[in-house]
Amino acid sequence: MSGMQIFASIPEMKAHVHEAKSGGKSVGFVPTMGFIHEGHLSLVRASVRDAGFTVVSIFVNPAQFAPHEDFEDYPRDLERDLDFLRAEGVDVVFTPPRDALYPAGYHTYVEVHGLQERLCGKSRPQFFRGVCTVVLKLFHIVEPDVAFFGQKDAQQSAIIRRMVKDLGLDVRIEVCPIVRDSDGLALSSRNAYFDVDQREAALCLSRSLDLARTKISAGERNACRIIRIIRDEIEAEPQAKIDYVEIVDAEELLPRDKVEVGDLIALAVYIDHIRLIDNLII
Ligand code: AMP
DSSP: OOOOEEEOOHHHHHHHHHHHHHTTOOEEEEEEOSSOOHHHHHHHHHHHHHOSEEEEEEOOOGGGSOTTSSTTTSOOOHHHHHHHHHHTTOSEEEOOOHHHHSOTTOOOOOOOTTGGGSTHHHHOTTHHHHHHHHHHHHHHHHOOSEEEEEGGGHHHHHHHHHHHHHHTOSOEEEEEOOOBOTTSOBOOGGGGGOOHHHHHHTHHHHHHHHHHHHHHHTTOOBHHHHHHHHHHHHHTSTTEEEEEEEEEOTTTOOBOSBOOTTOEEEEEEEETTEEEEEEEEO
16 A cells, blocks of 8 residues: 555665655654554654654664673564554655664764663663664654654653753654553563563553552652552562662652652563563653
């Protein structure tokens, strides 16, 4: 049906985007690591609605994985991804090979100090440097007018917003709500790693956030007490091990004593060796 095109080469990608722009189209961009699910597709739909021309990138970015992490095992299925994206009316899928973005002798990285060291940055010190570097590189290639990110990765979205502001990049950042399965589990490509028991155990994340939401609705404002409620719920699940549970302001990601509207409750939990994140904006 649609004429979706797939480019692996940077010059071809650039040429095609320039053609769309010179035809007066605005460019929407959705960067992903592939293994497309409904969470990704919600961003794609937002882009197709918002922009005249939608580019989706699929690139499992080695710079954001530590050596002991799951870069090699990360789920990949390009044909399946392309079918999903074609059905949404995506114009171009960009699938650069690793060497195109990180050729031999590559040495330049982007860091957002402060923000990148908080929350997930404590256990994944390389992570946001890798994310910011690849996103900036992709922005230079795709030159989007608007780029779409998910609230699922709340810290990532906050850091990208800051990078764009600090560097004065000419791109609007839109952050889309978390898409969940009907039982509450936030969709993630890494959910493909779960067996049935682990999948069940993983529900403790969203359950704990639901409990927090209920307490806050009933008037609780004390961050320590809210965190205690969340931790108790997760610790009751034998397969779960907490990395962190924090309540922070949504801009600087610094801890709060008393929660306020707009604050972020963020958590990371291991189910066996699989690391999951989830969050709630108050
Ligand atoms: P990834 O492929 O995991 O790097 O994700 C690509 C984009 O999709 C990021 O902006 C994510 O925040 C977003 N995303 C991933 N999962 C979800 C979800 N469950 N709901 C909304 N956005 C998501």
